[in-house]
Amino acid sequence: xxxxxxxxxxxxxxxxxxxxxxxxxxxxxxxxxxxxxxxxxxxxxxxxxxxxxxxxxxxxxxxxxxxxxxxxxxxxxxxx
Amino acid sequence: xxxxxxxxxxxxxxxxxxxxxxxxxxxxxxxxxxxxxxxxxxxxxxxxxxxxxxxxxxxxxxxxxxxxxxxxxxxxxxxxxxxxxxxxxxxxxxxxxxxxxxxxxxxxxxxxxxxxxxxxxxxxxxxxxxxxxxxxxxxxxxxxxxxxxxxxxxxxxxxxxxxxxxxxxxxxxxxxxxxxxxxxxxxxxxxxxxxxxxxxxxxxxxxxxxxxxxxxxxxxxxxxxxxxxxxxxxxxxx
Numbered sequence: 138x139x140x141x142x143x144x145x146x147x148x149x150x151x152x153x154x155x156x157x158x159x160x161x162x163x164x165x166x167x168x169x170x171x172x173x174x175x176x177x178x179x180x181x182x183x184x185x186x187x188x189x190x191x192x193x194x195x196x197x198x199x200x201x202x203x204x205x206x207x208x209x210x211x212x213x214x215x216x217x
Numbered sequence: 218x219x220x221x222x223x224x225x226x227x228x229x230x231x232x233x234x235x236x237x238x239x240x241x242x243x244x245x246x247x248x249x250x251x252x253x254x255x256x257x258x259x260x261x262x263x264x265x266x267x268x269x270x271x272x273x274x275x276x277x278x279x280x281x282x283x284x285x286x287x288x289x290x291x292x293x294x295x296x297x298x299x300x301x302x303x304x305x306x307x308x309x310x311x312x313x314x315x316x317x318x319x320x321x322x323x324x325x326x327x328x329x330x331x332x333x334x335x336x337x338x339x340x341x342x343x344x345x346x347x348x349x350x351x352x353x354x355x356x357x358x359x360x361x362x363x364x365x366x367x368x369x370x371x372x373x374x375x376x377x378x379x380x381x382x383x384x385x386x387x388x389x390x391x392x393x394x395x396x397x398x399x400x401x402x403x404x405x406x407x408x409x410x411x412x413x414x415x416x417x418x419x420x421x422x423x424x425x426x427x428x429x430x431x432x433x434x435x436x437x438x439x440x441x442x443x444x445x446x447x448x449x450x451x452x453x454x455x
Contacts, residue, residue: 157267159327159445164270167451168291169225169313171305 218258220302222294223276224287224449226253227317236279239263239272244279249303250310255280255287256302262295277449283420286320288313289449316454323398323419325453326426326446330385330411332378333441379404382411385440389414393429396422401452411440415452423447 221239230253231246238244242257255276263269273292280287296302306313386402399417404410418426427444434442 156445159448160274161267161270163327163448163451164274164289164292165265166291167455168289169294169454170291171222171294171296171302 218260219262219295219297220247220256220299221259221263222290222296222302223255223257223273224280224289225306225313225317226255226280226287227285227314228253230280230285230287232276232279236276237272238276239269244276247299247302249299250307252306252310252313254302254306256299259295262293265292274449281324281449284321286317286323286450288316288320288454289451291451291455319398320417320450320453322421323417323450324447325450326416326418326430326444327448327452328389328414328416328430328445329405329443330382330414331405331409331441331443332381332411333409333439378411385437386412386414389430389433392433393426396426396429399453409441417450417453418447 221242223238223244226246228248228251232244232255236244238257239259240257240263242259244255244257247254247256270292274289277287277289382405383402390397390400393416396418397416398419401415403413405413416426430442430444434440
């Protein structure tokens with residue numbers, strides 16, 4: 138995969154810890170959907186999240202944990 | 218073999234030769250209705266694991282240049298063959314071309330507004346109901362009534378948070394003025410959440426946009442304001 142274009146460089150963003158959760162929220166829940174029978178979309182986000190155990194936490198919870206003093210990671214399996 | 222679709226790009230905007238997408242599949246352009254679709258050959262729809270999600274987005278970002286902002290597809294858009302993509306794409310081709318023009322040179326920022334005082338409010342809402350007023354022969358409140366009162370307090374607080382979030386979003390939008398090309402505001406239905414905002418911002422305005430948001434954050438200590446981006450404009454093509 139080619140490097141990210143410079144205009145999308147998020148390195149150094151003080152809330153870069155959020156990026157993974159924000160990315161998943163966007164890619165799974167937003168974007169163009171091609172309507173019709175060609176679409177095999179990930180329709181039920183809840184079901185998708187069941188397969189994404191690391192993401193079984195909301196952005197808010199992730200933020201509270203990652204921004205907590207001394208904490209830099211989201212504990213796997215964290216749930217709300 | 219099936220086709221997986223990452224994004225819609227302007228005509229003649231094609232992937233670099235070495236670009237790989239989901240499952241290391243080469244990414245290639247599929248011209249349909251005057252558009253350039255960035256696709257990979259995949260035998261079946263991909264499973265929604267984190268690697269596939271990252272790869273999807275990296276391809277979309279690889280299609281992004283200073284002058285071109287592609288239209289990102291939602292994860293999972295797959296068709297059994299290219300012909301089955303043609304009809305629905307062609308049907309909306311004019312809309313897609315117009316959006317490509319509107320989005321050129323701009324990307325999305327995400328903002329989440331959280332209420333830092335929500336912990337105390339949560340405890341209050343979850344705690345026991347206030348002592349009931351003397352009720353004569355009716356006695357103390359029944360468990361069912363206590364539960365319903367707790368639920369009512371939570372709903373009331375949820376409404377209050379939503380209204381507050383909209384008011385804060387409106388004030389922030391006023392401050393940002395012409396730095397924002399488009400805005401999308403949605404409730405953030407969590408215990409701390411006020412509102413989730415997406416802004417479409419031109420590249421030349423990234424710096425003043427960030428500065429304005431930082432200043433707003435500094436003036437609002439009662440809020441936690443989380444900024445992320447820039448992202449492809451997922452929120453504006455849904």
